[in-house]
Structure formats: C-alpha cells, structure tokens
Amino acid sequence: MEWRILLLARRGRDAAVIQQLLSRAGHQSLICESCDTLAREGRRGAAIAVVTEESLLDTDTGELDAWLREQPSWSDFPFVLLATKRAGRRPRDALRMLEQLGNVVVLxxxxxxxxxxxxxxxxxRGRSRQYEARHRLEALQLAEERLINLNGSLEARIAERTEELSSANHQLVQEITERERAQAALVQSQKMEAVGQLTGGIAHDFNNLLTVIFGNLDLIQRRTQDETTGRLADYARQAADRAARLTHQLL
Known part of the structure; x- marks a missing residue:
C-alpha cells in the first residue's frame, strides 16, 4: 500500500497509458478519478503521485490541500507533474498549484x-528516505517511551527503597534509644547496688561499735551509785537506741 503510485490524468487515455508504462517497469499504480479521490487514497497510503497539469486546474483542490497540510513531520509527499509545454511564463494559477504541491518534479x-x-x-528513492526517517523517528519515540517507563519504574523503586530505609532507620533509632535506656537503668542499678553494699558494710561496722557502747552503758548503769551519772547514762543509751534504729534502716 505504501509503495503504490497514484495517477491523476483525466484527459483521454493518459492515465491508462501511464499505468501500463509503470506496470512494465514493475510499479503498482492506482488511477484516481478526481483530486478528492487522490487525497482519500493518499491518506490510505501511497509513495508518490503522477498527475497531469490540466487535472489540477479549474477544479476544487481543497481536499488535496488539506491532506498535504495534514502530513506528519517526516513526510513531504512527492509529485511528478506532467505539464503542458508553454511558450512563455506559466499562468498564476499554475504557479500557485506548484507551490501548493510542494515536493514536485515538473516534466x-x-x-x-x-x-x-x-x-x-x-x-x-526520495520517498524511501522519508520512510527511513519515519522508522528512525518511531524508534526514537519508542526508546523515549521506554526510557520514560524505565524512569517511572526506577523512581518507584527508589521511593520504595527509600521508604524501607527510612523505616529501618526509624527502627534502629528506637532500638538504640531502648538500649541506651536499658544501659542507663543498668548503670543506675549497679550504682544503687554498690551504694547498698557500702551502706550495709558501714551499718554492720556501726552496729559493732554500738554493741560496745551498749555494753559499756549497761556496766555504767549497774555499777554507778551516782544519780547524775545514771541519768547521763540513760541519755546516752537513748541516743544509742536511735542510732541503732537508723542503722537498722540502712540494712
């Protein structure tokens, strides 16, 4: 379909003769009855068009002009125009027609x-180069789409990995905090244990001293006959009792 040649020659047997000539050269062609038919078939797919000058003059070429304007960026549809031989300059309508066709070879x-x-x-051959340009453009567009999809996938994977790392980091911070709290509690417990051991040792030593004091106060109270001395011994024993109670609280 893309390599067929469109023919527009409305006078006599021109179209049939051209088609026969192209067929002998190995080219497939399609005869079009009007400019509208040429535009419609061109949209379906064609390589070039061979048209006669009189087929484009004094006729509505609006549909043909619209099709040529709609061409994609890679396309510049080629025309081979069979022109009528003239002695002078071409009419303005003919020149405007050539300008509208754009990529045209005049014979x-x-x-x-x-x-x-x-x-x-x-x-x-010119159309073949256009098809190659289209192929390269489509390949570039496909590569761009793949790159966009890859970037999207990569961004999603990065976001997922970032979230995983953030969660792991948060968990690690919590574990470190808990460990620091446990270590602080252990240190405090060890301090309290050391203080308790020290206090217990001091209390035992103090109890030993109080035992001696109580023993001596008992001797004083039993042997003294002096009322003042006995009263002082009572005061001393009361103080020793309070000291004994304090020592007991430390144990």
Missing part, C-alpha cells in the same frame, strides 16, 4: 517513457 510534455520512469524512480 513538460511530450515526455519520453524512459524519462517518466526515471523521474518516478527518483521520486520513489
């Missing part, structure tokens, strides 16, 4: 068959 009639076939082959 003045009468034209030799080999010349026409050569012009067609040259136009086909």
């Amino acid at each position: 003045e009639r009468p034209v030799h068959g080999e010349t026409l076939v050569s012009a067609v082959k040259s136009a086909l």
